[in-house]
Amino acid sequence: MSDQPATNGALVRVEGVEKVFHRGTEDIHVLANLNLQVPAGEFLALMGPSGSGKSTLLNLIGGLDRPTKGRVSVAGDHIEKLSDHQLAAWRARHIGFVFQLYNLIPVLTAERNVELPLLLTHLTKAERRKHVETALAMVGLTHRAQHYPRTLSGGEQQRVGIARGIVTDPTLLLCDEPTGDLDRKSGDEILNLLQALNREHGKTIIMVTHDPHASARASRTVYLNKGELTNTPLA
Numbered sequence: 001m002s003d004q005p006a007t008n009g010a011l012v013r014v015e016g017v018e019k020v021f022h023r024g025t026e027d028i029h030v031l032a033n034l035n036l037q038v039p040a041g042e043f044l045a046l047m048g049p050s051g052s053g054k055s056t057l058l059n060l061i062g063g064l065d066r067p068t069k070g071r072v073s074v075a076g077d078h079i080e081k082l083s084d085h086q087l088a089a090w091r092a093r094h095i096g097f098v099f100q101l102y103n104l105i106p107v108l109t110a111e112r113n114v115e116l117p118l119l120l121t122h123l124t125k126a127e128r129r130k131h132v133e134t135a136l137a138m139v140g141l142t143h144r145a146q147h148y149p150r151t152l153s154g155g156e157q158q159r160v161g162i163a164r165g166i167v168t169d170p171t172l173l174l175c176d177e178p179t180g181d182l183d184r185k186s187g188d189e190i191l192n193l194l195q196a197l198n199r200e201h202g203k204t205i206i207m208v209t210h211d212p213h214a215s216a217r218a219s220r221t222v223y224l225n226k227g228e229l230t231n232t233p234l235a
Contacts, residue, residue: 011204012038012061012172017070019056019227030056032227034070043198043205045218047233052224054208055176061206062095062174063087075171092120096165100177102157104149104164111136111145114163121168135163138201139193155186162193166203173197175207179214191217 019031059065139159179187
């Protein structure tokens with residue numbers, strides 16, 4: 001049971017959530033009666049040991065998975081009630097994802113990788129181009145727009161990943177170990193960028209990380225262990 005404080009007007013609400021995976025005849029309980037509230041404009045770090053359910057929780061908030069029990073709402077939408085078709089449209093409108101391993105498509109330029117989420121919208125080609133230019137400028141990669149992932153450094157590839165995550169101007173940015181595959185210098189550059197997106201552009205960010213150096217950049221850190229949340233660092 002979480003000891004998260006009640007917050008009126010929270011952007012993200014996770015209420016009584018349980019998640020059970022089935023492996024053959026075995027039930028694997030990952031999250032247990034979990035509660036979390038994230039106010040708009042917060043930069044939240046989510047820490048915990050490997051296998052504690054951090055990525056599972058992130059996937060539930062982002063609508064990539066559904067809870068076994070409980071409710072998940074973002075910006076007032078109870079996403080566990082949406083159909084698969086509605087959920088896909090909801091994600092395209094509200095959620096930006098940033099992954100540890102970038103997940104860029106090798107045969108597409110940085111510009112085209114960033115454009116991908118916009119293909120699910122009704123924007124014209126000219127409108128999409130403008131959004132892509134803005135996103136690449138925000139991450140400092142306008143000069144690399146026509147480069148392919150193989151010609152970019154790890155830090156540059158992750159910045160392309162962040163540009164792709166913010167190109168739709170999402171309600172919520174979800175980052176799963178965004179510095180986990182980077183050296184400290186490149187990781188610091190990514191953390192600086194995330195802080196700027198939060199502080200200067202008001203982006204609400206939830207970041208899964210195992211690195212205390214990364215979590216120190218967030219405005220709040222919560223800890224997940226054995227399916228339960230706490231505000232207290234794990235021993």
